[in-house]
Amino acid sequence: MLDPVQLLSDYVRFPSVSADPAFREGLAGARQFACGVLEKIGFKVEVIPTGLHPIILAERGGDHAWPHVIIYGHYDVQPPDPLDKWTTPAFDPVIRGRRLYGRGTADNKGPQAVQFGALARVFEENPNLPLRVTFLIEGEEEIGSPSFGDFLKKHRERLREANFVLLSDTGSPNPEQIVITTGLRGLTGLEINLTGPRTDLHSGIHGGALLNPIQALCELCASLHAPDGRVNIPGFYDDVREPAQWERDELAKYPRTLEDYKQFLGVSQFYTAPGYTALEAVRFGPTLDFNGIGGGYQGEGSKTVIPSKAFAKITMRLVPDQKAEVIRELLEKTLRHRCPPGIKMEFSLKEGGSPYAVVPPGHPNTPADQSPVLARAFQSADAAITECFGRKPLYLREGGSVPIIGQIKQQTGLDSLMIGLFTPEDNLHAPDESFSLDILERGVNTYAKLLKGLAAG
């Protein structure tokens, strides 16, 4: 019998940081470890090379009439920096209270330990369970999944045979209230680079003769929002789908007040586009944000220069049915149109992905042609969560982006069932990352029940 706590602890010990070439061995170790576990459970394991870190593709086949689920996860983790902020070393997992501490415990090795534990138990109890499972574990999620698109294109026919995707790479508010994530915002953007004079100039000798590229940049950036807070790009809202009433109703049950949220952010007031509360805006509304800006002299004190160059990094979070490529082109076109004469403008583009949303069964806007296997999976998940966590899940879209989910939908047509197993306490991407052992235990029970409920019978 596989012990999920021990398994997770062993898995976390491999420092599988995808962003840093120094951790190549740690990535290989984590990959081999996951392959070993899957083989032990009974999977046929392949390791698919990519340009960077290989993808694990593991299958438990069976009758083609059986339900077929793809389970997605990633074996890579965020860098552990700043190291001195960790109470105990990042790759030396320890239990304190009812939590296991270490980089990757929550994102995403803990949820995989849940999945491995549940599958081991289910197939041990019933080796002939009528269920096909394909595991897909990538090693580049934390650096934006650069190889995943090519992988999808190459393997789409094979993946398309499945009925849906199951994953736990999203969040819930606390260990009592689980969220089934019904949508993710898309992401696109660009870096804008402006050049004014050929070199930095003395602002006394030349000030007044030419347009300062920082001024041009500020005027361009300022033009991208209307006074009411809406994004001021013609056509930006054309494809925005309003949230359904049931979605607003679900959000109203979310255990956080606007006052709590304001305090958490540390702002004296919200700033949202019209028609959304702050809690709605971050899930249902699109945005345009400036992630960085720079130009000229940034050191201590003063240097009276007119800089030659200035730049800004812009990203937009998109909601259904906005398309990443369309919106990025609108932004580019708008900026080119508004760029003042005398300034040279260049763009470097950012990877991104379109938004994603799925409507669970039983809602007014559930698609009539929804896959019956997906519908059964949602019902089975709802029942399992309600039983194992003691409370019915909430169905909510999330503000963040997992671009591969939209890519999978686009390439294979498959929808995703996303069960949120992180909580804010887990410190994802930060020092002292941890995973709740209660969620680990309840998660294994939930996944086991869900998989059994899903199996053909």
Place this chain on the structure above:
Amino acid sequence: MLDPVQLLSDYVRFPSVSADPAFREGLAGARQFACGVLEKIGFKVEVIPTGLHPIILAERGGDHAWPHVIIYGHYDVQPPDPLDKWTTPAFDPVIRGRRLYGRGTADNKGPQAVQFGALARVFEENPNLPLRVTFLIEGEEEIGSPSFGDFLKKHRERLREANFVLLSDTGSPNPEQIVITTGLRGLTGLEINLTGPRTDLHSGIHGGALLNPIQALCELCASLHAPDGRVNIPGFYDDVREPAQWERDELAKYPRTLEDYKQFLGVSQFYTAPGYTALEAVRFGPTLDFNGIGGGYQGEGSKTVIPSKAFAKITMRLVPDQKAEVIRELLEKTLRHRCPPGIKMEFSLKEGGSPYAVVPPGHPNTPADQSPVLARAFQSADAAITECFGRKPLYLREGGSVPIIGQIKQQTGLDSLMIGLFTPEDNLHAPDESFSLDILERGVNTYAKLLKGLAAG
């Protein structure tokens, strides 16, 4: 007989970089060298301590009825970085062609060698020349003269006895065409620091709920210019004095075309406030420029963060009769008024100074009460330059700022006669700084003639 070329070469050998504490010895060496030269010429030399680098105050007294000139200069120099861009070492002066190369050769040790050489000759020829001279050589000019204001306050009664100030710390277009600088722009500004959320936030999870401080900064900065290029701060232009017709006429003789200037800047078109050509705007018009901006993620690639903070560095070049303190308060008041709710705004203030202008004798707008000694000095300078350089000087305001000139006027009432001895070829503040030996020679002749013409009798 003092050899100005040898003197300059010896003076430049002391690395008197005021910005860097590592050069303390070089500053002391240059200071002692200058004191030694002045004593040899016959000056009574005092070294006045300041908070940082002492000021040299040297006097050649005489009858109180004699004309009394203060000659200003500075013994400190800019840092020599980047060192690898120098053809020969910065503090190892060498002659190539008709130029002496080394840090400080032009700014400001060359002009001082001119002054020392001329004074030595004049007093050697006529030990009883009826002329009082006070030398004022500071060691903090390249770091904004932080001790000069206090020095002025302490010594104002003594300095006030003089008739005017004479200096060469401004520029001319080439060694044939000397400019007498009739005005300098003032300088003031501030750094604006904005804080939005208490910490950097994930732009997916929280984007849409709050105002991004980079957005707030861009909107504030964009509000500071009107579409026609004028500065959009109420009251900013109230005290701007239009240039006199004779000033525009002088500028029309300046040996540079607008086309040349555009090519020099490397811009496809100018951007000036209405009513000025580009060449006029940099001398006669006030400006507001962004010297630096920063916030959020500035590294390679993308980081989808809503930053907690953003800042911009703003300076304004002022023209007569704008007052530095008044304009800085207008800017502050405007920014506070326009700052959106939910954003915390803080300022750190920059030192600065008010603009300065003097009208030479013989113009429609020459003050009726102009000092006859100053008038004689201008006439004497005009004749000396015309004879020694072969061409009449141009009388022009300059776009840069020498804040101490305005301070001297404010504290002592004294005007300044500024003879431009730099040329663009000199590479001020840059590698391979040099000074023309032709200007050095003609400069000594000019100063000697000017001082003799100025003397009573």
